[in-house]
Amino acid sequence: MTDDRLRIDLERVLRSRLGDRRMRWIPRRLIAWLERLICQREMNEVLDHAGHLRGAEFCHAALDHLSVSYTTTAEQRLPDTTRVIIASNHPLGGLDGITLIDWAARRYGCQPIVMVNDLLMAITPLAGVFLPINKHGAQSREASEAVDRAFASDRPVIMFPAGLCSRQLPGGTIADLRWRPTFVNRALRSGRTIVPVRFSGINSPSFYRFARLRQRSGLKLNIEMALLPREVFRHRGSHFEIRIGHPITPESIAGGRPQTIADQIRTTVYTL
Template sequence: MSIEGPISINVAQVLADRLGRKARWLPGFLVRALERLICQQEMNELLAGAYPRRGAAFCEYVLEHLGVELEVRGAENLPQSGRCIVAGNHPLGGLDGVSMLAWLSRHYSASARFVVNDLLMAVEPLSESFIPINKHGSQSRAASASLDDALSGDDPVVIYPAGLVSRLGKGGVVADLEWRKMFVNKAVESHRDIVPVFFDGLNSPSFYRLARLRKSLGIKFNIEMVLLPREVFRARGKRFVLTFGKPVPWQTLTSGASASDEARRLREIVYSLNPQNKL
């Protein structure tokens, strides 16, 4: 499925759709400030340039447009067959996923699939690569069937078990929150080995500080997400390192009640791959 013309971002229209007649009372300077905050002009230029690319081709364009380079270590650890689950840390919230999707699809000459928050289905050029799940509500049968269908196939499936972008923790260390056990159970059910991967990258300190402030104020909505477009463009010309570890055979995993322990163990394996040994 494709759409006519590139998608575009229009803050004023979104506010009008959400607020209705009340949007008239918003000061123009506030709307323009929001447009700058989310890098509306830069995002629309990128989306227009990428059109009509989709999936991995879209991701490749984004990396090229930004001048981002990838250094991949441990590629020999990847199984010859792409039929695996790739599980890793999620430090950036945008370019880490784009990089992973582009490189894995190139490596396997296949379309890597990505388990994501269902809200990201709005990124239409990647909708066919995404497997949506609902993090905040009940999981629909259709979404569950979509995940099971992807896992029954032969393409690699990528998942960020934390379900959120990494956060600033004690001692100033940026790391994922607790990993959820779902991916362990799914690996056992689908007979897929889990390949650990560490993505070496960080957002700006302001992103993590805002997340910590929001949490301290008891605000549940992840307002720091509005800064992610800025973080994407801040990465211009950067070089990121992806380090793949040895596959963990699905036969060695314990599902069910012990899956949470397995998730913690796999998280430790991923962070042991950190080339800078931050953890």
């Protein structure tokens, strides 16, 4: 294998950002700890196995490497069109997206589009299916036009309306936070049918504890994202279920309040 293969190298990234002078002040033990935290070795093993592939093919190979499988329930409910918005809960924050990409490509026979945090564009094998959204500032005109083109296309669009993976809610329930109504507005504007989906699975208790500590500290930055690679590898050998709800046509929700509709669809998803 050549040296130009796709690799994750945290030390090289830090050196490129900080320079050699500042890097001298960072203990090698700290770098090694960060590499273990983000599961650098394990992620590079996945890239060795699937890094030459792109889009849904990469996702399928990654699932194969991790021995992850899934089944679907009520797939007969899906409409006979690729112009759908698959609105799913987001229990895992990584592996659920990879699995839904694989499933959607198999079901619809084309590469889906997934709206994601623009930070995830660093995952180059998925650049062709990821549609970046800037969650911390205004969208550029170019980015907004790319979103419009995506919804005008015939490719299915996968959205996680909560905007981040599930958290432990007051009372101990693990579920998404309130869904944002963007997917409802986009369905109305583009004439797409919404397909509600519930994806099974939860992350480890330590992930939710860390998220609660971060929230109590008042820190706004979602630093628990750094723990998501570990959650991916914790689910090696897992089996997931994709439960499909009844499709919702844009005509059936026209005139309604988008946030109210989003709340209702979220409730429906958790009854699937």
